[in-house]
Amino acid sequence: MIRVVLPGPLRSLARIDGEVQVDVEGRATQRAILDAIESRYPMLRGTIRDYGTLKRRPFVRFYACERDLSHESPDEAVPQAVAEGKEPFLVIGAVAGG
Amino acid sequence: MSGVRVLVGTKKGAFILTADGKRESWNVSGPHFPGWEIYHMKGSPLNPDRIYASQTSGWFGQLVQRSDDGGKSWEPVGNKFAYDGVPGTHQWYDGTPHPWEFKRVWHLEPSTTDAESVYAGIEDAALFQSKDGGKEWSELSGLRGHGSGPRWSPGAGGMCLHTILIDQNNPDRIYIAISAAGAFRTDDGGKTWKPINQGLRSEYIPDPNAEVGHCVHHLAMHQSKPNTVFMQKHWDVMRTDNGGDTWHEVSGDLPTDFGFVIDVHAHQPETVYVVPIKSDAEHYVHEGKLRVFRSKSGGNEWEPLTKGLPQKDCYVNVLRDAMAIDSLDPCGVYFGTSGGQVYGSNDEGDSWQPLVRDLPGVLSVEVQTLQ
Numbered sequence: 001m002i003r004v005v006l007p008g009p010l011r012s013l014a015r016i017d018g019e020v021q022v023d024v025e026g027r028a029t030q031r032a033i034l035d036a037i038e039s040r041y042p043m044l045r046g047t048i049r050d051y052g053t054l055k056r057r058p059f060v061r062f063y064a065c066e067r068d069l070s071h072e073s074p075d076e077a078v079p080q081a082v083a084e085g086k087e088p089f090l091v092i093g094a095v096a097g098g
Numbered sequence: 099m100s101g102v103r104v105l106v107g108t109k110k111g112a113f114i115l116t117a118d119g120k121r122e123s124w125n126v127s128g129p130h131f132p133g134w135e136i137y138h139m140k141g142s143p144l145n146p147d148r149i150y151a152s153q154t155s156g157w158f159g160q161l162v163q164r165s166d167d168g169g170k171s172w173e174p175v176g177n178k179f180a181y182d183g184v185p186g187t188h189q190w191y192d193g194t195p196h197p198w199e200f201k202r203v204w205h206l207e208p209s210t211t212d213a214e215s216v217y218a219g220i221e222d223a224a225l226f227q228s229k230d231g232g233k234e235w236s237e238l239s240g241l242r243g244h245g246s247g248p249r250w251s252p253g254a255g256g257m258c259l260h261t262i263l264i265d266q267n268n269p270d271r272i273y274i275a276i277s278a279a280g281a282f283r284t285d286d287g288g289k290t291w292k293p294i295n296q297g298l299r300s301e302y303i304p305d306p307n308a309e310v311g312h313c314v315h316h317l318a319m320h321q322s323k324p325n326t327v328f329m330q331k332h333w334d335v336m337r338t339d340n341g342g343d344t345w346h347e348v349s350g351d352l353p354t355d356f357g358f359v360i361d362v363h364a365h366q367p368e369t370v371y372v373v374p375i376k377s378d379a380e381h382y383v384h385e386g387k388l389r390v391f392r393s394k395s396g397g398n399e400w401e402p403l404t405k406g407l408p409q410k411d412c413y414v415n416v417l418r419d420a421m422a423i424d425s426l427d428p429c430g431v432y433f434g435t436s437g438g439q440v441y442g443s444n445d446e447g448d449s450w451q452p453l454v455r456d457l458p459g460v461l462s463v464e465v466q467t468l469q
Binding site: 009010012025043045046047048050051052053057059060093094 | 160
């Protein structure tokens, strides 16, 4: 079970309170986590990753265990503490704009 | 009993203003989708309870929301806008080829003949259609593919398809406009298109009389005269009486002919409204006065409408999709400003009142006339 924290606008969109918990089969990677999130909440498709390329949207960041995972390969394993549900996988709306 | 519902898209959410047919006392609901940019909302003329909203964000991209109960509740529908085939390139700001990239939906236009059909005008400029109430979208790619697409280039606000006018008597005829490519028309339901920019003159492009490249800001048409279309261009107010084959200028005695909005009276096809803006460098109303100008002669002779509008120290803008006209008699006229005010007139523009005055900057205004 993996814990995911979404930013407020996406929680509102998906009508989620608090953390989301998802199960992924096989290795816990960014791609697997986001696939699971989008499968459960289809309205989030296109909001975290670009529809066509599945690349992270420019002003979205992924943090976990006090690390910025945004630039890591989506197929890299996330930290073990995230895979074990001890630490959440954070989806962040980056500080941008004015 | 009749009434109206004004749909207001702002930089930070959507608001819905309602009133009875007198249009004197207003109820405001919202913000809907708080914090998100709502580029446009529009209701189906066939099913007024069905309303579409373009919800967008620099962080989280594009969503399309649909209400089937007049805006009380909303459900996200399809937000996948994939260009047909290999998108190709258009001209970038520096003149180099640039791949077409989806950015956002500027305008949603429900069909006049099929309650499940709706068109979307998007940036980078293309026209999409959904035939299932917004769940799935497909491009009407004859527009981008007709030949001039590689020469289109973005205006300062992006390369957006922002205006969609459907001829209710002949729904195969659709006019669209793109900044900064120009106006286009289809006569076969969107399969084939042609540029309709002859007569436009734009000094800011290398060939002022070019086939494409004009920064058309908005188009308006009365359904009883579908060959007559009015245009607010970057500079110049124009009209055509032959479906866009040729245009001529009707700016006449306007204090400035730069502007964004243009709209036509509900019952008088030769009565037109604009809000002149000082210049392309100074996007606010002229002389610090918020004035709607009305022509009852299809252009050239314009009268300022000022009663109830601020006439000093006012420096707001009115964006291209931020004016709408209801179909009651006398018709109501509504517009929203960059300062967050929505003004309304229940007497064809003779007098105005602020319906609400402290919203986020207004991006769009539409109105539904409810029977």
